[in-house]
Amino acid sequence: MEQIIFNLLREGAHDRALALITHPVPAEAARRLAELEPEDRWVLFRRLGSADARAVFLHLDDEEQAGLLESMGLDEAARFAAHLPLYTLARSHALLPRGYAQTLLTRLPAEKQKGVRAMLRHHEDSVARIMRGEFLAVSGQTTAAEAIAALRENPLLCDDTGSVVFVTGGDGRLRGHVRLSTLLRAHPDTQLGSLLESGKQSVKLDDNKVDAAHRLQRINLPVLPVTDHNNVLVGVLRFDDAMDVLEEDASEDVYKKAGVGDLIHANEVVRSEKLTAGGIGYPVKVRLMFLMVTLAGGLMVGGLIDHFEDTLAAVVALAVFIPLVMDMGGNVGTQSTTIFARGLALGHINLKRFFRVHLVRELLVGIAMGLVLGLLAGTVAWLWQGAPNGIPELGIVVGVSLFVAVTTASVLGFLLPWVMLRLGVDHAPGADPFITTIKDFTGLAVYFLLAGWLIGVT
Known part of the structure; x- marks a missing residue:
């Protein structure tokens, strides 16, 4: 497949190459796109419609996302990035060339800038740098029927984040959560306050992301709520993100076991090369x-x-x-x-x-x-x-x-x-x-x- 696309691109048959990349499932389209060389990836990505481009972009690896933002140029990258989640922008910011990243950040809408800068203030190994902002939080008085309707109306929720509804107090503090399976079995008029599971299964913004990932691995939840120092719900750690963290951490240690460097100073991983x-x-x-x-x-x-x-x-x-x-x-x-x-x-x-x-x-x-x-x-x-x-x-x-x-x-x-x-x-x-x-x-x-x-x- 990769060789066929490569040949089509060299022949200038961009539409035919794009047809091989396009897939109803954004994750599959992203996988096919990721197999290409960076310059070919950009040639096809720019031909996607805006909605398809964002959906595919969010399924690419961090390095691939940063590469595409850099290929776009500042003006186009700023327009595109204005519609991206904060966690994606924060990750790309760390991988882009310093000057390019700073300039791109200043061209984002003010609210988006504020959110990204807030995430970047946290340590790169903290949960804040990998958490996601898409979740559904309601009050304890919300009924099961209302919560299900809210899930239907929120297009940003994926399978993980849509399978749990969080319950907060009037001050935004986390009280607990209700699983989607529980909602579906409950009477439509049942208030979520009576269906609550413990609110103690959470992590703080500045907790180490590897520790948080291990914690999510141990509990029976698809997402782990992230709270600030006042226990206000600010984000969620998804299971697939947690597994990526554990895979990266395990790979890093395996490389070091092969003679890369000590396991205390992670910045010496470069020795593996x-x-x-x-x-x-x-x-x-x-x-x-x-x-x-x-x-x-x-x-x-x-x-x-x-x-x-x-x-x-x-x-x-x-x-x-x-x-x-x-x-x-x-x-x-x-x-x-x-x-x-x-x-x-x-x-x-x-x-x-x-x-x-x-x-x-x-x-x-x-x-x-x-x-x-x-x-x-x-x-x-x-x-x-x-x-x-x-x-x-x-x-x-x-x-x-x-x-x-x-x-x-x-x-x-x-x-x-x-x-x-x-x-x-x-x-x-x-x-x-x-x-x-x-x-x-x-x-x-x-x-x-x-x-x-x-x-x-x-």
């Missing part, structure tokens, strides 16, 4: 820096093995289980760092409760896994190499060493990324090398020391 595109100098430098830790650690572990050379020579069977102790700890450490990164990205890990809750829990998980794996491996070691060779203590040596390696790696898999976050260091390329070095050294040290003590060799 250096690691995934462009020259190879930066990724080689960043990754080699931490791999040097593994190199040094490997040499230290080699020195440890060399130190216990006589022990190995006396009990050759010990060499059989060295890979087991080393590799199992490495796998556990990788599991833990991955779980930490995903939990942090999805908001399941609260850094303020890290030691009291998450680290303690991971320690218990590590102990449980260490006990199971140590018992199994120790039993196998005893049956396979211990008893047949007259050294039954080998089972204890392998089991205890594996328990120590697994527990240590599990805790380090959570602790080291946390430490690196606090230090402002990329934890993705840095955590695993440190974990590998520490768990290998401690696991093998316990392994050989136990062997020397229980088996009686030095």
Whole structure:
């Protein structure tokens, strides 16, 4: 489809290309338009009727919206933007070139300017920057029939915002909400005040948008009311907007897990471009820096093995289980760092409760896994190499060493990324090398020391 449209545009057949883009559902038309290059997108968008253009525009991504506003030129963009919602204008303002955005803002109607400036005064990560102003709020004396009629008469309400009616007092303060399904089942003369659900499910203008999105995800509502510091209803957070926020937040953390930058300063996300595109100098430098830790650690572990050379020579069977102790700890450490990164990205890990809750829990998980794996491996070691060779203590040596390696790696898999976050260091390329070095050294040290003590060799 994209190639066909491209060819038609190059042939000058704009009307035929537009016919392929146009769709009764604005969201589908926006999807088709978004597949085109920016210059082609603008060529077709400008040929849409004003009503269709606004409907399609509102279904485009923020970057695509800003690109179209810039392509229009200031005069046309000002006329078009005068009919756009405040939240759309605020998002585009942040993405447009600074001078262009400021000039465009001054050309908007006074009331629209005031609304956009009010939104821009809030932090870019606040709910105020993503909330929508289309909602239906009525008094508690409104009947079910009147509320349904008001929903029918409001063309700006979509499926999400039209499925909940908010009830406010005379001062605009939120009292609660009534679902559309409840309205449809109620007697037409029933007042909404008697159908209210709790008004406590709301967020404030300056609440963090990621926290708000997680809250909406947990409750059974399609929209979450947004109130000011006086509990006056000022907007709503839609479910699809909340999911976009969570997807963006999760993607940002995943990129950082790949070695982009620390998770504390979000403005350093730009490092992902250096690691995934462009020259190879930066990724080689960043990754080699931490791999040097593994190199040094490997040499230290080699020195440890060399130190216990006589022990190995006396009990050759010990060499059989060295890979087991080393590799199992490495796998556990990788599991833990991955779980930490995903939990942090999805908001399941609260850094303020890290030691009291998450680290303690991971320690218990590590102990449980260490006990199971140590018992199994120790039993196998005893049956396979211990008893047949007259050294039954080998089972204890392998089991205890594996328990120590697994527990240590599990805790380090959570602790080291946390430490690196606090230090402002990329934890993705840095955590695993440190974990590998520490768990290998401690696991093998316990392994050989136990062997020397229980088996009686030095």
